[in-house]
Amino acid sequence: MKKRTPIIVVAGVAVAAGAILLAQSTTTDPAPVTAVGSSAAFQEYTPEAVSSATTDATVVLFFHATWCSTCKLLADDITANADSIPDDVQILLVDFDTATDLKQRYGVTLQHTLVQVDSNGDAIEQWHLTRTLGELLDSLV
The missing domain is CATH 1.20.5 (Single alpha-helices involved in coiled-coils or other helix-helix interfaces)
Known part of the structure; x- marks a missing residue:
């Protein structure tokens, strides 16, 4: 026993x-993840935001969920350091829970996925669980 x-x-x-x-x-x-008020560098995803990006711009789709604590850590760090986002980088928030078509298009199966896309919306690179804006910027191709 x-x-x-x-x-x-x-x-x-x-x-x-x-x-x-x-x-x-x-x-x-957790509080919902929200974008920086008027910052074009960190905002909610729209197809127009991708298509209007210049060929020299770097666009990152950040698949997040409001219930995801690590997503919130990254979003909070991006918000706190928005001034550090280079002029040619745009980070777009994509709601993991509702963006079914985008998840299928990019093969996203878990929240806190980042997908770098070109101005046509074609995937260049994909990675997960980045915790800071600095790590995100270091991961760009």
């Missing part, structure tokens, strides 16, 4: 931790 005790204790701790996390996630939903 003593050999089972550690397993039971570990299982009990795991269940308790899960209950605490579930309670926190249902009572403290």
Whole structure:
């Protein structure tokens, strides 16, 4: 019986931790990710924003979800450091929960995916879980 005790204790701790996390996630939903007010460098996705980009511009689609804590970390860092976004870089927020067509087009299967596209909207590069604007800028092709 003593050999089972550690397993039971570990299982009990795991269940308790899960209950605490579930309670926190249902009572403290993260604030929605929003773009910088008037910044053209960080805004909500529109097809026009991509098509109006110059051939020299770098456009990144940021597939985010309002319930995604790591998405919020990146969005908050971009917002706080919007002045550091180069003039030729545009970051467009795409709602992971509603942008079914875009997710299919780019093969996006999880939130917090970044897709660099050209002015035709064709994918150049894709990566996940970038936490800061600096990391995002370093990842650009």
